[in-house]
Amino acid sequence: MATTLLILHGLVAVALIGAITHQALATCAPPNAKPNSFFGRFRAIPAAGFANAIVLLYLTSWLLGAVVYLYFKVDIQPTLERDRHWHAMGFLDLKEDFVVIGLGVLPAYWFCWRGTDNSQHHHLRAALTILLAFIVWWSFIVGHVMNDIRGFGS
Amino acid sequence: MIPASAVRRFTFAFGAAFALFYVVARLRGLALFTVYPAQSIVLLGMHRSRDFADPVLDFLAPEMYWYGWTASAAVCALVIGLIAGLLPDRLNWFWAWCVWIIPPMAMAACIYLTIPWFRL
Numbered sequence: 001m002a003t004t005l006l007i008l009h010g011l012v013a014v015a016l017i018g019a020i021t022h023q024a025l026a027t028c029a030p031p032n033a034k035p036n037s038f039f040g041r042f043r044a045i046p047a048a049g050f051a052n053a054i055v056l057l058y059l060t061s062w063l064l065g066a067v068v069y070l071y072f073k074v075d076i077q078p079t080l081e082r083d084r085h086w087h088a089m090g091f092l093d094l095k096e097d098f099v100v101i102g103l104g105v106l107p108a109y110w111f112c113w114r115g116t117d118n119s120q121h122h123h124l125r126a127a128l129t130i131l132l133a134f135i136v137w138w139s140f141i142v143g144h145v146m147n148d149i150r151g152f153g154s
Numbered sequence: 155m156i157p158a159s160a161v162r163r164f165t166f167a168f169g170a171a172f173a174l175f176y177v178v179a180r181l182r183g184l185a186l187f188t189v190y191p192a193q194s195i196v197l198l199g200m201h202r203s204r205d206f207a208d209p210v211l212d213f214l215a216p217e218m219y220w221y222g223w224t225a226s227a228a229v230c231a232l233v234i235g236l237i238a239g240l241l242p243d244r245l246n247w248f249w250a251w252c253v254w255i256i257p258p259m260a261m262a263a264c265i266y267l268t269i270p271w272f273r274l
Contacts, residue, residue, distance in 0.1 A: 104172025
């Protein structure tokens with residue numbers, strides 16, 4: 001059960017990281033990129049269309065992570081503490097903190113992207129998108145390292 | 155139909171207050187409930203295994219506060235968000251400023267609170 005949930009969590013996270021990276025670059029990258037370049041095509045997506053999917057993926061990923069965390073606490077954490085992986089525990093603590101802060105920001109992020117008036121809240125929208133992108137990237141990398149910790153760096 | 159400006163104030167205030175109260179809950183240990191995953195028990199409020207059992211047996215009943223901190227922050231942020239929704243439009247700039255500034259500051263505070271792990 002835990003393995004299935006963890007794989008699902010990882011798959012949702014992959015979809016989320018792709019969507020948020022597209023949107024963050026489309027929001028922040030300079031619009032004068034060559035239209036036929038890779039970067040030009042990467043940022044030329046309708047960023048607003050990603051917002052609902054990102055909210056849904058973030059919530060799903062958070063929910064799956066919250067369930068998997070119960071198994072982690074009982075089955076994995078004692079082993080990590082025994083093996084003195086204190087830094088990994090610290091990074092995971094930061095992941096859970098950042099993810100929750102991102103969860104709180106999600107309604108404001110959704111509001112900034114809704115509607116057709118793209119000129120309103122432009123800076124706030126960009127700031128919240130970058131914040132969420134950072135949180136998603138951080139969580140993805142830390143989660144990946146934790147998943148592979150018995151082999152990582154040993 | 156709720157006006158868009160009220161929804162804006164609610165969402166912005168909620169995001170800022172959530173980050174702020176999460177850090178306060180984490181700092182002061184204000185968990186709405188404590189989860190004991192090994193026993194599948196949820197207790198209201200903040201409880202420590204060592205308060206009930208010998209500290210050396212702590213590993214048998216690991217407690218989890220993260221869910222309780224999140225719930226505490228959500229409840230407080232909901233109240234602040236609803237209050238903000240009732241306030242006048244001229245305060246919109248304030249809530250936008252808050253949701254811009256407070257979450258990154260809360261993340262920095264969380265980094266500070268995590269430092270002990272890196273000193274072990």
